[in-house]
Amino acid sequence: MPWALPLRWSPWGRPGVKALVTAGVFVTTLWNMRFFLNPSKGSGEELKHREPLVILVWEWPSKQVPSVSRDVCRELYSITGCQLTTERQLLHQADVVVFPHSSLQPGRDKLPKEKLPGQNWVWVSLESPSNTRALAAWNKTFNWVMTYRQDSDIFIPYGKLVPNRSATVNIPAKTSLVSWVISNYHRTQKRAEVYKNLSRYLHVNIYGKANNKPLCKDCLLSTISKSKFYLAFENSIHRDYITEKLWRNSLLAGTVPVVLGPPRANYEQFVPADSFIHVNDFGSLEELATFLKTMNSSRYRQFFAWQRRFSVKLYADWRERICAICTAYPHLHQGRLYPDLKSWFNS
Structure with a gap:
């Protein structure tokens, strides 16, 4: 610092004590002023953002748009320092902009013309990837991904088990063996093939649009709960793709899930190994059918042992999912860009 050199020595060539004190005060003053001139930096790690964080949802992910106030994250989930908005005119204020894949169809004409610096x-x-089209058009567009995949920047599962010390097991009364709720039935799907072969050996009560037996929202769980087992068959098989068919229709309803989806080891990353039955556990569907039909009550109760330690938490409100960005933000890689979104999602 050249400006400090004359202050270190008096005109007589000896250290000037008064000058040194004055220099020290001057340097200290400048050091303190830096916090006011540039408040985003401190003596330690640089802060990632100054509150509040503004998140703009370009289009709401579901058809039903709930009431969304700017302080909804604080009001509903006690998440502070974060504001949520759906008002596109506030694009220039947004730190994060959220784009559901459904809003990206058919192309870029509905997106902002450009991304603002630092946004x-x-x-x-x-x-799932099987039901997600036109991903190749979005290379080098998005900084972060928010999906059911555990390796997403923001992980949003369909549900999870949370600790619960109730130490009680609640099994609803049963009047049937197996049930299945299915709306989109396509013969080319793996689940259609498995059901067709399994139904040769046991009867399955089918509900939903595919069988002209739709269930009202309030009677869904009460109807399913009367079955001992539920076919939690995913519409496609991909890593971590474990939907409400397991969390809501099976575990929350109080029935044992018979799952068709990713391998057993993947399911066990989410739920205890003794809480479900995997189709792949058996050499044939006939063996699976025999196992279900001949199970005694003692063995059946063992599938509910998880209830002594956990309860089911569903993620059904998109406001809670979007607010998850607020808590994840300080740990996200700033400036990251996905060069090939399709390759990542299909990996």
Whole structure:
């Protein structure tokens, strides 16, 4: 610092004590002023953002748009320092912009013309790769991804088990063996093939649009709960793709899930190994059918042992999912860009 050199020595060539004190005060003053001139930096790690964080949802992910106030994250989930908005005119104020994949169809004409400096864009999808089209058009567009995949920047599962010390097991009364709720039935799907072969050996009570037996929202769980087992068959098989068919229709309803989806080891990353039955556990569907039909009550109760330690938490409100960005933000890689979104999602 050249400006400090004359202050270190008096005109007589000896250290000037008064000058040294004055220099010290001057340097200290400048050091303190830096916090006011540039408040985003401190003596330690640089802060990632100054509150509040503004998140703009470009289009709401579901058809039903709930009431969304700017302080909804604080009001509903006690998450502070974060504001949520769906008002596109506030794009220039947004730190994060959220784009559900459904809003990206058919192309870029519905997106902002350009990304503002320092702004991060988030790609959101709860669908599997098999049901997600036109991803190749979005290379080098999004900074972060928000999906059911555990390796997402923002992980949003369909549900999870949370600790619960109730130490009680609640098994609803049973009047049937197996049930299945299915709306989109396609013969080319793996689950259609498995059901067709399994139904040769046991009867399955089918509900939903595919069988012209739709269930009202309030009677869904009460109807399913009367069955001992539920076919939690996913519409496609991909890593971590474990949907409400397991969390809501099976575990929350109080029935044992018979799952068709990713390998057993993947399911066990989410739920205890003794809480479900995997189709792949058996050499044939006839063996599976025999296992279900001949199970005694003692063995059946063992599938509910998880209830002594856990309860089911469903993620059904998109406001809670979007607010998850607030808590994840300080740990996210700033400026990251996905060069090939399709390759990542299909990996």
